[in-house]
Amino acid sequence: MKLSRARLAVVIGLAGMLLLVAVIVSPMLLMSMPSFLGNGGVSVDCEDTAQVEDASDSASADIPGEYLDLYKEYGKEIGVQWNILAAVGKRETDHGRSSLPGVKSGTNSAGAAGPMQFLISTWGGKARIPVSSTFNGYASDGDDDGVADVYNPADAILGAAKMLKRNGAPENVRQALFVYNRAWWYVDQVEEIARKYAKSGAVKVPPQASEDCDEPLVEAAPNDVVAKILQYALAQRGKPYLWGGTGPDSFDCSGVIYAAYQQAGLSIPRTTFGQWPFGIKVLEGEEQPGDLVFFNAGPGTSANNPGHVGLVVSKGKMLEARCRLCGPIKVTSYQARVGRVGFTRPLQNPDVLEQLKKLQNPSL
Incomplete structure:
Protein backbone atom coordinates (compact mmCIF):
# COMPACT_ATOMS: atom_id res chain seq x y z
CA MET A 1 0.00 0.00 0.00
CA LYS A 2 1.40 3.38 -0.99
CA LEU A 3 1.19 6.31 1.43
CA SER A 4 0.34 9.76 0.28
CA ARG A 5 3.00 12.39 0.73
CA ALA A 6 0.97 13.97 3.56
CA ARG A 7 0.57 10.69 5.41
CA LEU A 8 4.23 9.84 4.86
CA ALA A 9 5.23 13.16 6.41
CA VAL A 10 3.06 12.42 9.44
CA VAL A 11 4.64 8.96 9.90
CA ILE A 12 8.16 10.37 9.61
CA GLY A 13 7.27 13.12 12.09
CA LEU A 14 5.90 10.62 14.63
CA ALA A 15 9.01 8.46 14.25
CA GLY A 16 11.20 11.48 14.88
CA MET A 17 9.24 12.39 18.00
CA LEU A 18 9.57 8.84 19.33
CA LEU A 19 13.32 8.91 18.70
CA LEU A 20 13.60 12.25 20.51
CA VAL A 21 11.65 10.90 23.49
CA ALA A 22 13.94 7.85 23.60
CA VAL A 23 17.05 10.04 23.57
CA ILE A 24 15.69 12.13 26.44
CA VAL A 25 14.19 9.32 28.51
CA SER A 26 17.05 6.78 28.19
CA PRO A 27 19.57 8.80 30.25
CA MET A 28 16.85 9.49 32.80
CA LEU A 29 16.16 5.78 33.09
CA LEU A 30 19.87 5.08 33.47
CA MET A 31 20.13 7.74 36.16
CA SER A 32 17.23 6.17 38.01
CA MET A 33 18.85 2.72 38.03
CA PRO A 34 19.56 1.38 41.53
CA SER A 35 22.70 2.83 43.09
CA PHE A 36 24.13 -0.62 43.72
CA LEU A 37 24.93 -0.97 40.04
CA GLY A 38 28.47 0.07 39.24
CA ASN A 39 30.40 0.31 36.01
CA GLY A 40 28.88 -1.77 33.23
CA GLY A 41 25.86 -2.62 35.37
CA VAL A 42 27.91 -4.98 37.54
CA SER A 43 26.71 -5.24 41.11
CA VAL A 44 29.20 -3.79 43.59
CA ASP A 45 28.90 -5.05 47.18
CA CYS A 46 30.26 -2.34 49.44
CA GLU A 47 29.76 -4.26 52.66
CA ASP A 48 32.95 -5.50 54.30
CA THR A 49 32.12 -9.11 55.11
CA ALA A 50 35.58 -10.54 56.01
CA GLN A 51 34.43 -13.78 54.37
CA VAL A 52 37.15 -16.12 53.19
CA GLU A 53 37.22 -17.02 49.49
CA ASP A 54 36.18 -20.66 49.02
CA ALA A 55 38.84 -23.07 47.80
CA SER A 56 38.38 -24.74 44.43
CA ALA A 198 39.81 -19.85 44.20
CA LYS A 199 36.37 -21.34 43.62
CA SER A 200 35.36 -18.04 42.01
CA GLY A 201 38.33 -18.21 39.65
CA ALA A 202 39.39 -14.68 40.64
CA VAL A 203 41.76 -12.73 42.82
CA LYS A 204 39.33 -10.57 44.73
CA VAL A 205 40.14 -7.15 46.19
CA PRO A 206 38.33 -5.60 49.17
CA PRO A 207 35.06 -4.03 47.97
CA GLN A 208 35.77 -0.73 49.71
CA ALA A 209 38.97 -0.43 47.69
CA SER A 210 36.69 0.41 44.76
CA GLU A 211 35.72 3.99 43.98
CA ASP A 212 32.20 2.65 43.40
CA CYS A 213 31.92 2.44 47.18
CA ASP A 214 32.87 6.05 47.94
CA GLU A 215 29.31 7.38 47.80
CA PRO A 216 27.93 4.92 50.38
CA LEU A 217 30.80 5.82 52.73
CA VAL A 218 30.08 9.54 52.42
CA GLU A 219 26.33 9.04 52.79
CA ALA A 220 26.90 7.05 56.00
CA ALA A 221 28.89 9.91 57.59
CA PRO A 222 27.45 11.00 60.96
CA ASN A 223 27.09 14.64 59.83
CA ASP A 224 27.72 17.03 56.94
CA VAL A 225 31.15 18.08 58.24
CA VAL A 226 32.43 14.50 58.32
CA ALA A 227 30.87 13.93 54.89
CA LYS A 228 32.95 16.81 53.48
CA ILE A 229 36.10 15.43 55.13
CA LEU A 230 35.50 11.95 53.71
CA GLN A 231 34.55 13.21 50.26
CA TYR A 232 37.82 15.11 49.89
CA ALA A 233 39.99 12.39 51.42
CA LEU A 234 38.53 9.60 49.28
CA ALA A 235 39.02 11.69 46.15
CA GLN A 236 42.79 11.63 46.81
CA ARG A 237 42.92 7.86 46.53
CA GLY A 238 45.39 6.71 43.90
CA LYS A 239 47.72 9.68 44.37
CA PRO A 240 51.32 8.98 45.40
CA TYR A 241 52.84 9.21 48.86
CA LEU A 242 55.30 12.04 49.40
CA TRP A 243 56.90 12.73 52.78
CA GLY A 244 55.82 16.22 53.83
CA GLY A 245 53.22 16.37 51.07
CA THR A 246 49.97 18.26 51.62
CA GLY A 247 48.69 18.12 48.04
CA PRO A 248 47.25 18.64 45.67
CA ASP A 249 49.27 16.04 43.74
CA SER A 250 50.76 13.99 46.59
CA PHE A 251 50.48 13.61 50.36
CA ASP A 252 51.99 11.96 53.40
CA CYS A 253 49.88 10.25 56.07
CA SER A 254 49.04 13.31 58.14
CA GLY A 255 49.08 15.63 55.13
CA VAL A 256 46.04 14.10 53.44
CA ILE A 257 44.10 14.30 56.73
CA TYR A 258 45.19 17.88 57.33
CA ALA A 259 44.06 18.81 53.79
CA ALA A 260 40.72 16.98 54.19
CA TYR A 261 39.91 18.89 57.38
CA GLN A 262 40.96 22.13 55.70
CA GLN A 263 38.53 21.40 52.88
CA ALA A 264 35.76 21.22 55.50
CA GLY A 265 36.84 24.62 56.84
CA LEU A 266 38.67 23.27 59.89
CA SER A 267 42.26 23.69 61.06
CA ILE A 268 44.08 20.86 62.85
CA PRO A 269 47.82 20.23 63.41
CA ARG A 270 49.81 19.35 60.32
CA THR A 271 51.91 16.38 61.53
CA THR A 272 51.13 13.01 63.06
CA PHE A 273 53.01 14.01 66.20
CA GLY A 274 50.78 17.08 66.52
CA GLN A 275 47.55 15.30 65.61
CA TRP A 276 47.94 12.55 68.24
CA PRO A 277 47.56 14.79 71.35
CA PHE A 278 45.14 17.16 69.59
CA GLY A 279 42.03 15.00 69.36
CA ILE A 280 39.98 13.60 72.22
CA LYS A 281 40.88 9.94 72.82
CA VAL A 282 38.22 7.44 71.70
CA LEU A 283 37.89 3.89 73.02
CA GLU A 284 38.38 1.08 70.54
CA GLY A 285 34.98 0.03 69.22
CA GLU A 286 33.56 3.54 69.62
CA GLU A 287 35.49 5.07 66.70
CA GLN A 288 33.47 6.51 63.85
CA PRO A 289 34.10 8.06 60.41
CA GLY A 290 36.18 11.23 60.66
CA ASP A 291 38.18 9.95 63.64
CA LEU A 292 41.91 9.26 63.38
CA VAL A 293 43.65 5.94 64.04
CA PHE A 294 47.33 5.95 65.04
CA PHE A 295 50.16 3.42 64.79
CA ASN A 296 53.53 2.93 66.41
CA ALA A 297 55.51 3.02 63.18
CA GLY A 298 58.69 4.66 61.99
CA PRO A 299 61.98 5.64 63.64
CA GLY A 300 61.75 7.47 66.95
CA THR A 301 58.12 6.55 67.54
CA SER A 302 56.47 4.73 70.43
CA ALA A 303 53.07 3.91 71.87
CA ASN A 304 53.02 7.41 73.38
CA ASN A 305 54.41 9.07 70.28
CA PRO A 306 52.94 7.31 67.21
CA GLY A 307 54.44 8.02 63.82
CA HIS A 308 51.66 6.97 61.44
CA VAL A 309 48.00 7.98 61.14
CA GLY A 310 44.97 7.03 59.07
CA LEU A 311 41.50 8.52 58.64
CA VAL A 312 38.63 6.26 59.72
CA VAL A 313 36.12 6.03 56.85
CA SER A 314 33.98 3.20 58.22
CA LYS A 315 34.18 0.60 60.97
CA GLY A 316 37.45 -1.26 60.44
CA LYS A 317 38.49 0.76 57.39
CA MET A 318 40.76 3.76 57.00
CA LEU A 319 42.15 5.92 54.23
CA GLU A 320 45.92 6.16 54.47
CA ALA A 321 49.02 7.41 52.71
CA ARG A 322 51.43 4.86 54.12
CA CYS A 323 54.86 5.12 52.53
CA ARG A 324 56.64 5.64 49.22
CA LEU A 325 57.04 1.91 48.56
CA CYS A 326 53.60 0.96 49.87
CA GLY A 327 51.68 2.10 46.82
CA PRO A 328 49.30 5.01 46.35
CA ILE A 329 46.82 6.43 48.85
CA LYS A 330 44.12 3.84 49.44
CA VAL A 331 41.43 2.47 51.73
CA THR A 332 42.76 -0.36 53.91
CA SER A 333 41.86 -2.30 57.05
CA TYR A 334 43.16 -1.07 60.39
CA GLN A 335 41.82 -4.00 62.40
CA ALA A 336 44.54 -6.43 61.31
CA ARG A 337 47.35 -3.85 61.35
CA VAL A 338 50.02 -4.37 63.98
CA GLY A 339 51.22 -1.47 66.11
CA ARG A 340 47.86 0.26 66.48
CA VAL A 341 47.94 2.50 69.56
CA GLY A 342 44.58 4.25 69.60
CA PHE A 343 41.93 6.54 68.14
CA THR A 344 41.22 10.25 68.52
CA ARG A 345 38.37 12.58 67.54
CA PRO A 346 39.66 15.98 66.38
CA LEU A 347 36.10 17.25 66.04
CA GLN A 348 35.81 17.22 69.85
CA ASN A 349 38.89 19.38 70.40
CA PRO A 350 37.80 22.73 71.99
CA ASP A 351 39.50 24.74 69.21
CA VAL A 352 37.67 22.77 66.53
CA LEU A 353 34.36 23.15 68.38
CA GLU A 354 34.88 26.92 68.22
CA GLN A 355 35.68 26.70 64.53
CA LEU A 356 32.48 24.73 63.97
CA LYS A 357 30.44 27.39 65.76
CA LYS A 358 31.90 30.08 63.48
CA LEU A 359 31.17 27.99 60.39
CA GLN A 360 27.55 27.63 61.48
CA ASN A 361 27.25 31.30 62.44
CA PRO A 362 29.85 33.45 60.60
CA SER A 363 28.72 36.58 62.50
CA LEU A 364 30.25 35.27 65.76
Whole structure:
Protein backbone atom coordinates (compact mmCIF):
# COMPACT_ATOMS: atom_id res chain seq x y z
CA MET A 1 0.00 0.00 0.00
CA LYS A 2 1.40 3.38 -0.99
CA LEU A 3 1.19 6.31 1.43
CA SER A 4 0.34 9.76 0.28
CA ARG A 5 3.00 12.39 0.73
CA ALA A 6 0.97 13.97 3.56
CA ARG A 7 0.57 10.69 5.41
CA LEU A 8 4.23 9.84 4.86
CA ALA A 9 5.23 13.16 6.41
CA VAL A 10 3.06 12.42 9.44
CA VAL A 11 4.64 8.96 9.90
CA ILE A 12 8.16 10.37 9.61
CA GLY A 13 7.27 13.12 12.09
CA LEU A 14 5.90 10.62 14.63
CA ALA A 15 9.01 8.46 14.25
CA GLY A 16 11.20 11.48 14.88
CA MET A 17 9.24 12.39 18.00
CA LEU A 18 9.57 8.84 19.33
CA LEU A 19 13.32 8.91 18.70
CA LEU A 20 13.60 12.25 20.51
CA VAL A 21 11.65 10.90 23.49
CA ALA A 22 13.94 7.85 23.60
CA VAL A 23 17.05 10.04 23.57
CA ILE A 24 15.69 12.13 26.44
CA VAL A 25 14.19 9.32 28.51
CA SER A 26 17.05 6.78 28.19
CA PRO A 27 19.57 8.80 30.25
CA MET A 28 16.85 9.49 32.80
CA LEU A 29 16.16 5.78 33.09
CA LEU A 30 19.87 5.08 33.47
CA MET A 31 20.13 7.74 36.16
CA SER A 32 17.23 6.17 38.01
CA MET A 33 18.85 2.72 38.03
CA PRO A 34 19.56 1.38 41.53
CA SER A 35 22.70 2.83 43.09
CA PHE A 36 24.13 -0.62 43.72
CA LEU A 37 24.93 -0.97 40.04
CA GLY A 38 28.47 0.07 39.24
CA ASN A 39 30.40 0.31 36.01
CA GLY A 40 28.88 -1.77 33.23
CA GLY A 41 25.86 -2.62 35.37
CA VAL A 42 27.91 -4.98 37.54
CA SER A 43 26.71 -5.24 41.11
CA VAL A 44 29.20 -3.79 43.59
CA ASP A 45 28.90 -5.05 47.18
CA CYS A 46 30.26 -2.34 49.44
CA GLU A 47 29.76 -4.26 52.66
CA ASP A 48 32.95 -5.50 54.30
CA THR A 49 32.12 -9.11 55.11
CA ALA A 50 35.58 -10.54 56.01
CA GLN A 51 34.43 -13.78 54.37
CA VAL A 52 37.15 -16.12 53.19
CA GLU A 53 37.22 -17.02 49.49
CA ASP A 54 36.18 -20.66 49.02
CA ALA A 55 38.84 -23.07 47.80
CA SER A 56 38.38 -24.74 44.43
CA ASP A 57 38.45 -28.51 44.05
CA SER A 58 41.92 -28.26 42.50
CA ALA A 59 43.15 -26.27 45.52
CA SER A 60 41.81 -28.84 47.98
CA ALA A 61 43.43 -31.62 45.96
CA ASP A 62 46.80 -29.91 45.51
CA ILE A 63 47.43 -28.13 48.82
CA PRO A 64 48.28 -30.20 51.93
CA GLY A 65 45.58 -29.76 54.56
CA GLU A 66 47.95 -28.19 57.12
CA TYR A 67 49.13 -25.63 54.59
CA LEU A 68 45.63 -24.80 53.34
CA ASP A 69 44.50 -24.12 56.92
CA LEU A 70 47.51 -21.88 57.52
CA TYR A 71 47.03 -19.92 54.29
CA LYS A 72 43.41 -19.25 55.21
CA GLU A 73 44.10 -18.48 58.87
CA TYR A 74 46.90 -15.99 58.29
CA GLY A 75 45.37 -14.56 55.15
CA LYS A 76 42.32 -13.58 57.17
CA GLU A 77 44.29 -12.50 60.26
CA ILE A 78 46.68 -10.21 58.38
CA GLY A 79 44.22 -9.14 55.70
CA VAL A 80 45.56 -10.57 52.44
CA GLN A 81 44.03 -13.03 49.97
CA TRP A 82 44.72 -16.58 51.14
CA ASN A 83 44.85 -17.85 47.57
CA ILE A 84 47.65 -15.37 46.79
CA LEU A 85 49.57 -16.69 49.81
CA ALA A 86 48.93 -20.25 48.63
CA ALA A 87 50.01 -19.42 45.09
CA VAL A 88 53.30 -18.02 46.41
CA GLY A 89 53.81 -21.22 48.41
CA LYS A 90 53.08 -23.32 45.33
CA ARG A 91 55.35 -21.32 43.03
CA GLU A 92 58.23 -21.21 45.51
CA THR A 93 58.40 -24.76 46.92
CA ASP A 94 55.23 -26.69 45.99
CA HIS A 95 53.97 -26.06 49.55
CA GLY A 96 57.19 -27.27 51.16
CA ARG A 97 57.36 -30.51 49.15
CA SER A 98 60.29 -29.44 46.98
CA SER A 99 63.61 -31.19 47.58
CA LEU A 100 65.67 -28.27 46.28
CA PRO A 101 68.34 -26.69 48.52
CA GLY A 102 67.09 -24.21 51.10
CA VAL A 103 63.55 -25.54 51.51
CA LYS A 104 64.07 -27.65 54.66
CA SER A 105 67.57 -26.55 55.66
CA GLY A 106 70.30 -24.18 54.59
CA THR A 107 69.66 -21.71 51.76
CA ASN A 108 69.53 -21.78 47.99
CA SER A 109 72.06 -19.98 45.78
CA ALA A 110 70.20 -16.69 46.28
CA GLY A 111 70.22 -16.98 50.08
CA ALA A 112 66.50 -17.87 50.40
CA ALA A 113 65.14 -20.45 52.82
CA GLY A 114 61.99 -22.21 53.98
CA PRO A 115 58.67 -23.09 52.32
CA MET A 116 58.00 -19.45 51.40
CA GLN A 117 61.63 -18.81 50.35
CA PHE A 118 62.49 -15.80 52.46
CA LEU A 119 65.85 -14.17 51.98
CA ILE A 120 67.52 -14.66 55.36
CA SER A 121 68.30 -10.94 55.37
CA THR A 122 64.58 -10.07 55.16
CA TRP A 123 63.66 -12.71 57.75
CA GLY A 124 65.86 -11.06 60.35
CA GLY A 125 69.44 -12.09 59.68
CA LYS A 126 69.25 -15.73 60.72
CA ALA A 127 66.90 -18.65 60.17
CA ARG A 128 65.70 -19.09 63.74
CA ILE A 129 65.13 -16.11 66.01
CA PRO A 130 63.71 -16.06 69.58
CA VAL A 131 60.65 -13.83 69.48
CA SER A 132 62.01 -11.85 72.41
CA SER A 133 64.97 -10.77 70.29
CA THR A 134 65.21 -7.32 68.76
CA PHE A 135 65.37 -7.64 64.99
CA ASN A 136 64.29 -6.02 61.76
CA GLY A 137 62.50 -8.19 59.25
CA TYR A 138 59.48 -10.42 58.76
CA ALA A 139 60.45 -13.16 61.20
CA SER A 140 57.19 -14.41 62.78
CA ASP A 141 56.08 -16.95 65.35
CA GLY A 142 52.94 -18.50 63.90
CA ASP A 143 52.80 -21.54 66.17
CA ASP A 144 53.56 -19.66 69.42
CA ASP A 145 56.58 -21.76 70.35
CA GLY A 146 58.72 -18.71 71.10
CA VAL A 147 60.86 -19.04 67.98
CA ALA A 148 60.48 -17.47 64.54
CA ASP A 149 61.66 -20.38 62.36
CA VAL A 150 61.92 -19.73 58.61
CA TYR A 151 61.56 -23.50 57.95
CA ASN A 152 58.37 -23.80 60.02
CA PRO A 153 55.29 -23.51 57.72
CA ALA A 154 53.24 -21.60 60.31
CA ASP A 155 56.00 -19.07 60.93
CA ALA A 156 56.93 -18.70 57.25
CA ILE A 157 53.36 -18.29 55.98
CA LEU A 158 52.59 -15.70 58.66
CA GLY A 159 55.77 -13.82 57.70
CA ALA A 160 54.83 -13.94 54.01
CA ALA A 161 51.36 -12.58 54.78
CA LYS A 162 52.93 -9.66 56.66
CA MET A 163 55.34 -8.97 53.80
CA LEU A 164 52.56 -8.95 51.18
CA LYS A 165 50.44 -6.71 53.40
CA ARG A 166 53.32 -4.33 53.95
CA ASN A 167 53.88 -3.95 50.22
CA GLY A 168 50.35 -3.33 48.96
CA ALA A 169 48.11 -6.38 49.39
CA PRO A 170 45.20 -6.92 49.41
CA GLU A 171 44.42 -3.82 47.31
CA ASN A 172 47.49 -3.80 45.05
CA VAL A 173 48.36 -7.47 44.80
CA ARG A 174 50.60 -7.18 41.74
CA GLN A 175 52.83 -4.61 43.39
CA ALA A 176 53.09 -6.72 46.55
CA LEU A 177 54.08 -9.79 44.51
CA PHE A 178 56.62 -7.81 42.51
CA VAL A 179 58.32 -6.74 45.74
CA TYR A 180 58.29 -10.39 46.87
CA ASN A 181 60.13 -11.47 43.72
CA ARG A 182 61.05 -8.68 41.35
CA ALA A 183 59.94 -10.14 38.03
CA TRP A 184 56.64 -9.50 36.28
CA TRP A 185 56.60 -13.03 34.84
CA TYR A 186 56.64 -14.25 38.44
CA VAL A 187 53.69 -11.98 39.30
CA ASP A 188 51.73 -13.33 36.32
CA GLN A 189 52.45 -16.94 37.28
CA VAL A 190 51.41 -16.47 40.91
CA GLU A 191 48.18 -14.73 39.92
CA GLU A 192 47.35 -17.54 37.49
CA ILE A 193 47.83 -20.14 40.25
CA ALA A 194 45.78 -18.02 42.68
CA ARG A 195 42.86 -17.86 40.26
CA LYS A 196 42.89 -21.66 39.92
CA TYR A 197 42.90 -22.03 43.71
CA ALA A 198 39.81 -19.85 44.20
CA LYS A 199 36.37 -21.34 43.62
CA SER A 200 35.36 -18.04 42.01
CA GLY A 201 38.33 -18.21 39.65
CA ALA A 202 39.39 -14.68 40.64
CA VAL A 203 41.76 -12.73 42.82
CA LYS A 204 39.33 -10.57 44.73
CA VAL A 205 40.14 -7.15 46.19
CA PRO A 206 38.33 -5.60 49.17
CA PRO A 207 35.06 -4.03 47.97
CA GLN A 208 35.77 -0.73 49.71
CA ALA A 209 38.97 -0.43 47.69
CA SER A 210 36.69 0.41 44.76
CA GLU A 211 35.72 3.99 43.98
CA ASP A 212 32.20 2.65 43.40
CA CYS A 213 31.92 2.44 47.18
CA ASP A 214 32.87 6.05 47.94
CA GLU A 215 29.31 7.38 47.80
CA PRO A 216 27.93 4.92 50.38
CA LEU A 217 30.80 5.82 52.73
CA VAL A 218 30.08 9.54 52.42
CA GLU A 219 26.33 9.04 52.79
CA ALA A 220 26.90 7.05 56.00
CA ALA A 221 28.89 9.91 57.59
CA PRO A 222 27.45 11.00 60.96
CA ASN A 223 27.09 14.64 59.83
CA ASP A 224 27.72 17.03 56.94
CA VAL A 225 31.15 18.08 58.24
CA VAL A 226 32.43 14.50 58.32
CA ALA A 227 30.87 13.93 54.89
CA LYS A 228 32.95 16.81 53.48
CA ILE A 229 36.10 15.43 55.13
CA LEU A 230 35.50 11.95 53.71
CA GLN A 231 34.55 13.21 50.26
CA TYR A 232 37.82 15.11 49.89
CA ALA A 233 39.99 12.39 51.42
CA LEU A 234 38.53 9.60 49.28
CA ALA A 235 39.02 11.69 46.15
CA GLN A 236 42.79 11.63 46.81
CA ARG A 237 42.92 7.86 46.53
CA GLY A 238 45.39 6.71 43.90
CA LYS A 239 47.72 9.68 44.37
CA PRO A 240 51.32 8.98 45.40
CA TYR A 241 52.84 9.21 48.86
CA LEU A 242 55.30 12.04 49.40
CA TRP A 243 56.90 12.73 52.78
CA GLY A 244 55.82 16.22 53.83
CA GLY A 245 53.22 16.37 51.07
CA THR A 246 49.97 18.26 51.62
CA GLY A 247 48.69 18.12 48.04
CA PRO A 248 47.25 18.64 45.67
CA ASP A 249 49.27 16.04 43.74
CA SER A 250 50.76 13.99 46.59
CA PHE A 251 50.48 13.61 50.36
CA ASP A 252 51.99 11.96 53.40
CA CYS A 253 49.88 10.25 56.07
CA SER A 254 49.04 13.31 58.14
CA GLY A 255 49.08 15.63 55.13
CA VAL A 256 46.04 14.10 53.44
CA ILE A 257 44.10 14.30 56.73
CA TYR A 258 45.19 17.88 57.33
CA ALA A 259 44.06 18.81 53.79
CA ALA A 260 40.72 16.98 54.19
CA TYR A 261 39.91 18.89 57.38
CA GLN A 262 40.96 22.13 55.70
CA GLN A 263 38.53 21.40 52.88
CA ALA A 264 35.76 21.22 55.50
CA GLY A 265 36.84 24.62 56.84
CA LEU A 266 38.67 23.27 59.89
CA SER A 267 42.26 23.69 61.06
CA ILE A 268 44.08 20.86 62.85
CA PRO A 269 47.82 20.23 63.41
CA ARG A 270 49.81 19.35 60.32
CA THR A 271 51.91 16.38 61.53
CA THR A 272 51.13 13.01 63.06
CA PHE A 273 53.01 14.01 66.20
CA GLY A 274 50.78 17.08 66.52
CA GLN A 275 47.55 15.30 65.61
CA TRP A 276 47.94 12.55 68.24
CA PRO A 277 47.56 14.79 71.35
CA PHE A 278 45.14 17.16 69.59
CA GLY A 279 42.03 15.00 69.36
CA ILE A 280 39.98 13.60 72.22
CA LYS A 281 40.88 9.94 72.82
CA VAL A 282 38.22 7.44 71.70
CA LEU A 283 37.89 3.89 73.02
CA GLU A 284 38.38 1.08 70.54
CA GLY A 285 34.98 0.03 69.22
CA GLU A 286 33.56 3.54 69.62
CA GLU A 287 35.49 5.07 66.70
CA GLN A 288 33.47 6.51 63.85
CA PRO A 289 34.10 8.06 60.41
CA GLY A 290 36.18 11.23 60.66
CA ASP A 291 38.18 9.95 63.64
CA LEU A 292 41.91 9.26 63.38
CA VAL A 293 43.65 5.94 64.04
CA PHE A 294 47.33 5.95 65.04
CA PHE A 295 50.16 3.42 64.79
CA ASN A 296 53.53 2.93 66.41
CA ALA A 297 55.51 3.02 63.18
CA GLY A 298 58.69 4.66 61.99
CA PRO A 299 61.98 5.64 63.64
CA GLY A 300 61.75 7.47 66.95
CA THR A 301 58.12 6.55 67.54
CA SER A 302 56.47 4.73 70.43
CA ALA A 303 53.07 3.91 71.87
CA ASN A 304 53.02 7.41 73.38
CA ASN A 305 54.41 9.07 70.28
CA PRO A 306 52.94 7.31 67.21
CA GLY A 307 54.44 8.02 63.82
CA HIS A 308 51.66 6.97 61.44
CA VAL A 309 48.00 7.98 61.14
CA GLY A 310 44.97 7.03 59.07
CA LEU A 311 41.50 8.52 58.64
CA VAL A 312 38.63 6.26 59.72
CA VAL A 313 36.12 6.03 56.85
CA SER A 314 33.98 3.20 58.22
CA LYS A 315 34.18 0.60 60.97
CA GLY A 316 37.45 -1.26 60.44
CA LYS A 317 38.49 0.76 57.39
CA MET A 318 40.76 3.76 57.00
CA LEU A 319 42.15 5.92 54.23
CA GLU A 320 45.92 6.16 54.47
CA ALA A 321 49.02 7.41 52.71
CA ARG A 322 51.43 4.86 54.12
CA CYS A 323 54.86 5.12 52.53
CA ARG A 324 56.64 5.64 49.22
CA LEU A 325 57.04 1.91 48.56
CA CYS A 326 53.60 0.96 49.87
CA GLY A 327 51.68 2.10 46.82
CA PRO A 328 49.30 5.01 46.35
CA ILE A 329 46.82 6.43 48.85
CA LYS A 330 44.12 3.84 49.44
CA VAL A 331 41.43 2.47 51.73
CA THR A 332 42.76 -0.36 53.91
CA SER A 333 41.86 -2.30 57.05
CA TYR A 334 43.16 -1.07 60.39
CA GLN A 335 41.82 -4.00 62.40
CA ALA A 336 44.54 -6.43 61.31
CA ARG A 337 47.35 -3.85 61.35
CA VAL A 338 50.02 -4.37 63.98
CA GLY A 339 51.22 -1.47 66.11
CA ARG A 340 47.86 0.26 66.48
CA VAL A 341 47.94 2.50 69.56
CA GLY A 342 44.58 4.25 69.60
CA PHE A 343 41.93 6.54 68.14
CA THR A 344 41.22 10.25 68.52
CA ARG A 345 38.37 12.58 67.54
CA PRO A 346 39.66 15.98 66.38
CA LEU A 347 36.10 17.25 66.04
CA GLN A 348 35.81 17.22 69.85
CA ASN A 349 38.89 19.38 70.40
CA PRO A 350 37.80 22.73 71.99
CA ASP A 351 39.50 24.74 69.21
CA VAL A 352 37.67 22.77 66.53
CA LEU A 353 34.36 23.15 68.38
CA GLU A 354 34.88 26.92 68.22
CA GLN A 355 35.68 26.70 64.53
CA LEU A 356 32.48 24.73 63.97
CA LYS A 357 30.44 27.39 65.76
CA LYS A 358 31.90 30.08 63.48
CA LEU A 359 31.17 27.99 60.39
CA GLN A 360 27.55 27.63 61.48
CA ASN A 361 27.25 31.30 62.44
CA PRO A 362 29.85 33.45 60.60
CA SER A 363 28.72 36.58 62.50
CA LEU A 364 30.25 35.27 65.76
